[in-house]
Amino acid sequence: AQSVTQPDIHITVSEGASLELRCNYSYGATPYLFWYVQSPGQGLQLLLKYFSGDTLVQGIKGFEAEFKRSQSSFNLRKPSVHWSDAAEYFCAVGARNQGGKLIFGQGTELSVKP
Amino acid sequence: EPEVTQTPSHQVTQMGQEVILRCVPISNHLYFYWYRQILGQKVEFLVSFYNNEISEKSEIFDDQFSVERPDGSNFTLKIRSTKLEDSAMYFCASSEQTGGFSGANVLTFGAGSRLTVL
Numbered sequence: 001a002q003s004v005t006q007p008d009i010h011i012t013v014s015e016g017a018s019l020e021l022r023c024n025y026s027y028g029a030t031p032y033l034f035w036y037v038q039s040p041g042q043g044l045q046l047l048l049k050y051f052s053g054d055t056l057v058q059g060i061k062g063f064e065a066e067f068k069r070s071q072s073s074f075n076l077r078k079p080s081v082h083w084s085d086a087a088e089y090f091c092a093v094g095a096r097n098q099g100g101k102l103i104f105g106q107g108t109e110l111s112v113k114p
Numbered sequence: 115e116p117e118v119t120q121t122p123s124h125q126v127t128q129m130g131q132e133v134i135l136r137c138v139p140i141s142n143h144l145y146f147y148w149y150r151q152i153l154g155q156k157v158e159f160l161v162s163f164y165n166n167e168i169s170e171k172s173e174i175f176d177d178q179f180s181v182e183r184p185d186g187s188n189f190t191l192k193i194r195s196t197k198l199e200d201s202a203m204y205f206c207a208s209s210e211q212t213g214g215f216s217g218a219n220v221l222t223f224g225a226g227s228r229l230t231v232l
Contacts, residue, residue, distance in 0.1 A: 034220075036223070041225065042225055043118065043120075043205065043223040043224045043225040043226060044157070044205065044207075044223035045223075046220065046221075046222070049220060090157060092157075094219070100145055100147050100162055100207065100209050100219040100221050101147075101159045101162060101170055102149075102157075102159060102221065103159070104156050104157040104158070105156065106155070106156045107156070107157075
């Protein structure tokens with residue numbers, strides 16, 4: 001069965017520091033991979049996605065993620081965090097031939113220290 | 115930027131009451147979804163809907179749940195007789211036709227409707 005694990009429930013980083021949020025997935029074939037962000041009172045906003053091709057994908061707000069098949073990982077990175085990046089981040093996997101059914105990780109809450 | 119709109123943002127109801135959550139998907143999208151997130155838990159898939167019928171549903175989506183597209187713009191989730199465990203944030207999402215159900219759909223989510231069952 002497909003599953004997604006985000007090992008870190010809560011991360012705190014200083015503003016201007018680099019960020020890496022971890023995501024591991026379990027799926028029998030190459031999945032579709034997504035990172036969504038949720039700010040308080042907001043919906044889930046797509047940051048970036050991986051379908052195929054280049055394993056390093058760029059997203060909005062300066063985020064990037066790298067698909068590593070050998071590690072079943074899709075970690076999210078940002079070189080310099082801004083206070084406005086404080087939010088909850090969700091990794092999700094979608095299977096081919098299952099349309100929009102996504103399996104989500106439990107989320108990582110990011111706090112940013114001034 | 116086009117948005118998925120959900121109403122109400124928060125609803126409080128008594129156990130056993132019927133609840134209807136409403137969604138206005140993005141106008142040119144053809145695929146519609148409901149997900150839910152119980153407090154402190156993962157976001158879970160409930161149901162997908164295309165061409166006026168359910169395409170897929172999870173085991174959570176039992177006979178107490180139903181979805182409908184009553185007109186050209188709204189997409190609703192009805193819970194017939196709410197239980198305490200239905201308390202959650204319910205997210206509506208929609209996606210374009212590109213990729214279809216054999217490919218990858220990129221979902222746009224609404225802000226959610228928080229349901230509290232007392």
